[in-house]
Amino acid sequence: MSKLLKKFFWLLVAALAASCLAVLALHRGETINAAWVIGATVAIQMIGYRFYSRYLADKVLGLDGSRATPAVLRNDGLDYVPTDRWVVFGHHFAAIAGAGPLVGPVLAAQMGYLPGLLWLLFGVVLAGAVQDFMMLFFSLRRGGGSLGEMIRHEIGPAAGTITLIGILMIMMILLAVLALVVVKALAISPWGTFTVAMTIPIALLMGIYIRYLRPGRVLEVSILGLVLLLLSIHFGGIVAANPDWAPLFTFDGKALAWMLIAYGFLASVLPVWLLLAPRDYLSTFLKLGTVLLLAVAVVIAMPQLHMPAVTQFIDGSGPVFAGSLFPFLFITIACGAVSGWHALVSSGTTPKLLANEADARMVGYGAMLMECFVAVTALIAACALQPGVYFAMNSPAAIIGSDVHQAAATISQWGFVITPEMLTQTADQIGETTILSRTGGAPTLAVGMAQILNQIFSGTGMLAFWYHYAILFEALFILTTVDAGTRIGRFLIQDLGGMVWAPLKRTDSWLANIFATGLCVSAWGYFLYQGVIDPLGGINTLWPLFGMANQMLAAIALTFATVCLVKMKRERFIWITLIPTIWLVICTLVTGWMKLFSEDVRIGFLAHARKFSEAIDSGTVLAPAKSLEEMHRVVQNDYVDATLTVILMALVISLLVLGLRAALKAYKSQTATAQETPYVAA
Amino acid sequence: MWQPDFLSSIWKRARQTARSIIGVPDYDAYLRHCHEHHSGQTPMSYAEFFAERQTARYKGTGGRCC
Numbered sequence: 193m194s195k196l197l198k199k200f201f202w203l204l205v206a207a208l209a210a211s212c213l214a215v216l217a218l219h220r221g222e223t224i225n226a227a228w229v230i231g232a233t234v235a236i237q238m239i240g241y242r243f244y245s246r247y248l249a250d251k252v253l254g255l256d257g258s259r260a261t262p263a264v265l266r267n268d269g270l271d272y273v274p275t276d277r278w279v280v281f282g283h284h285f286a287a288i289a290g291a292g293p294l295v296g297p298v299l300a301a302q303m304g305y306l307p308g309l310l311w312l313l314f315g316v317v318l319a320g321a322v323q324d325f326m327m328l329f330f331s332l333r334r335g336g337g338s339l340g341e342m343i344r345h346e347i348g349p350a351a352g353t354i355t356l357i358g359i360l361m362i363m364m365i366l367l368a369v370l371a372l373v374v375v376k377a378l379a380i381s382p383w384g385t386f387t388v389a390m391t392i393p394i395a396l397l398m399g400i401y402i403r404y405l406r407p408g409r410v411l412e413v414s415i416l417g418l419v420l421l422l423l424s425i426h427f428g429g430i431v432a433a434n435p436d437w438a439p440l441f442t443f444d445g446k447a448l449a450w451m452l453i454a455y456g457f458l459a460s461v462l463p464v465w466l467l468l469a470p471r472d473y474l475s476t477f478l479k480l481g482t483v484l485l486l487a488v489a490v491v492i493a494m495p496q497l498h499m500p501a502v503t504q505f506i507d508g509s510g511p512v513f514a515g516s517l518f519p520f521l522f523i524t525i526a527c528g529a530v531s532g533w534h535a536l537v538s539s540g541t542t543p544k545l546l547a548n549e550a551d552a553r554m555v556g557y558g559a560m561l562m563e564c565f566v567a568v569t570a571l572i573a574a575c576a577l578q579p580g581v582y583f584a585m586n587s588p589a590a591i592i593g594s595d596v597h598q599a600a601a602t603i604s605q606w607g608f609v610i611t612p613e614m615l616t617q618t619a620d621q622i623g624e625t626t627i628l629s630r631t632g633g634a635p636t637l638a639v640g641m642a643q644i645l646n647q648i649f650s651g652t653g654m655l656a657f658w659y660h661y662a663i664l665f666e667a668l669f670i671l672t673t674v675d676a677g678t679r680i681g682r683f684l685i686q687d688l689g690g691m692v693w694a695p696l697k698r699t700d701s702w703l704a705n706i707f708a709t710g711l712c713v714s715a716w717g718y719f720l721y722q723g724v725i726d727p728l729g730g731i732n733t734l735w736p737l738f739g740m741a742n743q744m745l746a747a748i749a750l751t752f753a754t755v756c757l758v759k760m761k762r763e764r765f766i767w768i769t770l771i772p773t774i775w776l777v778i779c780t781l782v783t784g785w786m787k788l789f790s791e792d793v794r795i796g797f798l799a800h801a802r803k804f805s806e807a808i809d810s811g812t813v814l815a816p817a818k819s820l821e822e823m824h825r826v827v828q829n830d831y832v833d834a835t836l837t838v839i840l841m842a843l844v845i846s847l848l849v850l851g852l853r854a855a856l857k858a859y860k861s862q863t864a865t866a867q868e869t870p871y872v873a874a
Numbered sequence: 875m876w877q878p879d880f881l882s883s884i885w886k887r888a889r890q891t892a893r894s895i896i897g898v899p900d901y902d903a904y905l906r907h908c909h910e911h912h913s914g915q916t917p918m919s920y921a922e923f924f925a926e927r928q929t930a931r932y933k934g935t936g937g938r939c940c
Contacts, residue, residue, distance in 0.1 A: 269907035270927065273899040275890075282891040403928075407921030410893055464932040465925070473896050480895075545894070679932055 202242065209235035216306060216501065223496040226572045229309060230491060233568045237561045240317035245325065245557040249550070252757075252765045253329050257550035260874040262336040262543060272336070274547035277554060283545060285559040286476055287537045288324070289483060291370060291670050292527025292742075293567035295633035298640075299735060300524045301574040301582065302512040304502040307521050308571050315522075315529030316564035319772035323530060323746055325556030326753045326769065327538035332552060333868040336543040339535050343752050345867050346759065351850045353688075355748060358843045359536065360684045361836070362741040364712070366533075367456075367677045368719035369734040370670045375448045375724055376632035376731070377663050382441035383432035383623060385448075387660060388667045389441065390424035391471065392455075398470035410473065417474040421668075425660050429623060445724040452674065453717040459675035460682060461709050468675050475669040482665045483566050486641055490569040493647045499575035499582065504607070511587035512631070513732055514794035515786070519779040523739030528567025530772065532745025534560065548874070573640030580610025581618055581627070585636045589629045590727045590816070599628050623656030631731050634670075638662030681712040722829045727816035732794070733833065740783045740837075744844045747776040751851040759858040759866035777844065784841040788834055797837065801830035897931035898924060 212232035216224070249255045266272040275283075300308040327339065334342055340359070344352025378384045394417055402413045431437045443451070459467050508516035513524060527533070538556060546552060574582060583603045584592065592599040596612040603610050619627045622639060630636070642658035683699065685708040690697025696704050723730025750773040757766050790796030793803050804827045807814045817823045858865050890900055901920050908917035918926060 267907060269904035270899065270930070273903055275894065275899070276887065279887060279891045279894050283894040286895040403925065408898070408924030410896065410898070411889070414892075465928050468932060469896075469928050476895055477892070541897070545899075676932065683933075 249553040260872040275545040277551040284542045294570045296525040297571035298574040298633035302510040305575040306501040320530035321557045321560035324560045327535045328556035331539040331543040339539045347854045364715045365738045367716035369738045371720045372723040373632040377634045379445045382438040383428040385441040386431045387428040394420045395471040399466045449724045456678045457713045460679040475672040479669045495576040497575040519782045522779040526742040535749035579608040621655045622659035634666040682708045758855040761864045797830045797834040898927045
């Protein structure tokens with residue numbers, strides 16, 4: 193293609209991006225087609241990849257294809273294996289994409305489709321994909337080292353320990369909030385509970401099959417698992433309709449929370465091949481398949497978006513989560529725009545597989561763009577619902593009540609007209625008794641996905657099947673994160689605890705193993721239980737905490753990247769990482785400050801605690817607490833959350849100070865001080 | 875384009891990707907590596923190799939996102 197033609201092509205893409213965004217921003221009608229959203233997304237991502245990531249690769253980092261990667265240098269056929277770049281791309285994408293990009297945008301949809309979309313698109317191009325790409329590059333130049341190791345070497349041992357503590361805390365909040373999403377989706381839903389419960393015997397069967405019957409036959413065992421899963425969705429419907437069987441699988445949130453805690457404990461102490469690994473295989477493949485199915489279905493169906501571009505809830509009065517657009521939108525959507533967790537993946541297994549350093553751009557930057565695309569399709573699925581249905585599903589019972597008439601009246605008052613009949617009818621169509629207050633994002637996405645898939649593959653009763661398929665798929669991979677995460681948390685506790693008390697470090701000791709697992713499960717279990725009994729639904733409190741923690745990890749990773757740029761004597765480029773770092777630090781610290789000191793009892797932990805303390809003093813019991821004892825517990829939970837917020841803020845601030853010190857020292861040095869492994873030709 | 879060896883290379887790559895995603899690298903590459911660098915020792919069988927990788931995947935703080 194001639195140069196002129198190429199220029200013309202990119203001009204067209206730029207024009208497409210600008211016109212799609214203009215239509216989305218200026219449109220004033222009842223509905224708008226999702227094609228404009230997809231158009232804007234694709235065009236902006238293409239421009240970001242072609243121009244910005246290339247600038248990063250060539251000018252800022254100086255990717256060097258002639259330099260041997262850790263996979264080539266330390267090739268052992270096991271951990272370090274030079275691998276085809278498309279295979280690494282798939283590997284990396286599968287590791288970064290999960291429930292995060294699906295849940296965050298659904299929750300953020302309460303502010304309309306536009307704020308979430310803009311943050312996703314500009315966040316990913318300028319911050320999220322930059323972080324993933326750079327962390328992968330730095331790890332490649334440091335023998336495939338992890339984030340904690342790299343920070344210890346480049347900034348100092350204290351900074352390394354701070355990072356590990358931060359990772360552990362994020363892990364605990366993440367596990368609690370994800371488990372809560374599952375509890376919310378399965379509470380009083382025999383169909384869902386039966387199907388998810390069946391995944392345990394299916395996994396055990398798969399585990400034995402792949403270990404002993406037909407060792408290592410991944411394809412066979414995955415097909416076997418998938419068929420059994422689809423069958424259990426089908427039988428779930430029969431169980432739910434049977435008056436004798438249904439009560440056996442009908443549980444409230446508290447009971448489900450205890451079951452999850454017990455499950456998390458067992459799954460992470462049992463041998464991995466029996467339960468954890470086969471579940472992981474099944475959920476990983478199902479996740480990839482479904483994410484692709486959702487993306488393709490949205491592109492084919494191109495649904496109309498019923499949600500307004502911007503709703504009145506940007507002022508912070510929204511029922512789904514409390515807090516105004518700034519800063520809460522930017523922590524509600526983490527995965528998809530920028531996610532600190534990815535810094536761990538990019539410095540985990542991926543750098544040990546890349547055969548050529550130049551491929552870091554495609555894998556690091558490219559896979560994150562793809563995750564952003566998934567997040568955009570989730571946003572579309574949520575906004576394609578009738579806003580009345582969306583708010584009925586995502587508002588806590590404390591606000592809309594538990595009766596369709598009251599709920600429809602409340603939501604219609606907000607300006608999203610809905611009738612009680614429409615709410616009952618939607619519940620009927622998906623085979624559930626109610627759709628009210630099914631918070632947590634997963635059920636909403638499931639209904640949205642079910643309606644979109646139903647446009648393509650329609651049929652009687654298919655809506656109910658797709659709904660439970662979507663619930664199963666989310667519950668399955670969230671549970672996999674819970675058990676694998678508990679195990680990772682256990683190792684982190686043993687690692688950190690070992691600094692204080694050496695015997696804890698022994699991972700082969702049963703006692704240390706059980707102790708650390710127990711500690712890990714109680715930590716996330718505490719927050720899960722607290723979320724389950726929370727009157728405002730728990731997601732309200734926990735999701736902002738999780739988002740804040742995740743974005744703080746991103747701020748830590750980007751601070752490290754900034755220090756590295758200075759140490760490489762590339763100070764003139766530090767704005768690339770400094771701007772996203774400053775933005776994330778501002779967002780997370782303002783969020784933390786508001787969570788602590790806001791006078792609004794829906795936002796501020798201390799204000800909420802004060803309100804309950806005053807009520808205790810005057811002897812009154814405030815809903816949902818039923819006794820003074822429960823009132824005391826509410827106050828205690830508020831103080832625990834407040835303490836956690838303070839610790840997280842302190843971690844970020846101290847890492848910033850340490851990073852600044854390291855950067856100043858490197859700035860004064862005449863030569864580059866980055867501790868890269870020496871150059872070896874490939 | 876749709877020659878048998880083209881299709882089989884696509885299939886091979888898809889299989890390799892699927893296995894890599896669950897932490898099992900290419901067994902042929904492992905055999906090649908053993909042959910080139912440790913020709914004195916017997917390499918693990920595929921079943922042993924698979925079991926070893928399965929355990930290794932959940933050993934430490936490997937990364938995976940939410």
